[in-house]
Amino acid sequence: MTYLNPTRRVPRKRLHPKRTRSSEEIAQWYAEREAFYQRCKPIFDRLKPELIKTHYNWYMAVEPDSGEYFIDKDDMVATKMCHQKHPNAIPFMFRINPTGVCGTI
Numbered sequence: 001m002t003y004l005n006p007t008r009r010v011p012r013k014r015l016h017p018k019r020t021r022s023s024e025e026i027a028q029w030y031a032e033r034e035a036f037y038q039r040c041k042p043i044f045d046r047l048k049p050e051l052i053k054t055h056y057n058w059y060m061a062v063e064p065d066s067g068e069y070f071i072d073k074d075d076m077v078a079t080k081m082c083h084q085k086h087p088n089a090i091p092f093m094f095r096i097n098p099t100g101v102c103g104t105i
Contacts, residue, residue, distance in 0.1 A: 036064070036090075036092060037092060039064035040062040040064045040092035040094075041100075043062050043064065043067060043069060044060065044062060044069075044094045044100055047060075047069065048096065048100070051071070051096045052096055052097070052098070055071055055096050056096060056097065057095060057096065057097055058071055058072065058073050058095070058096045059071070059072055059073070059074065059075040059078045059093060059094070059095055059096070059102070060078065060093070060094045060095070060096055061075075061078040061079050061081065061082040061091035061092070061093055061094075062091055062092045062093075062094060063082055063085075063086050063089045063091050064092070065086075065089065066086065066089075068082075068085065068086070070082045070085075070091070071096070075093055075102065078091075078093070079091060079093065
């Protein structure tokens with residue numbers, strides 16, 4: 001009779017070893033992300049008081065280069081609206097509420 005070991009060890013490796021990033025690259029990515037957020041946040045803050053009254057908990061995709069924003073109940077629809085108008089742009093997603101945060105912890 002064959003004995004099966006119930007505690008099988010799985011080797012722990014990186015899934016993609018060639019996709020490693022140095023700490024400098026990671027820090028640069030976080031800095032670029034924060035700078036992008038800082039460009040989008042004033043547009044959201046300017047519009048938030050008006051939109052909270054009529055579109056509470058809707059999503060708002062902000063494109064900072066043009067200053068345009070797109071609002072919908074569904075975050076994917078707001079993103080698609082932005083991509084139709086600006087195909088190469090990456091929008092920043094806000095939720096229209098007092099904090100502007102999309103998710104919950």
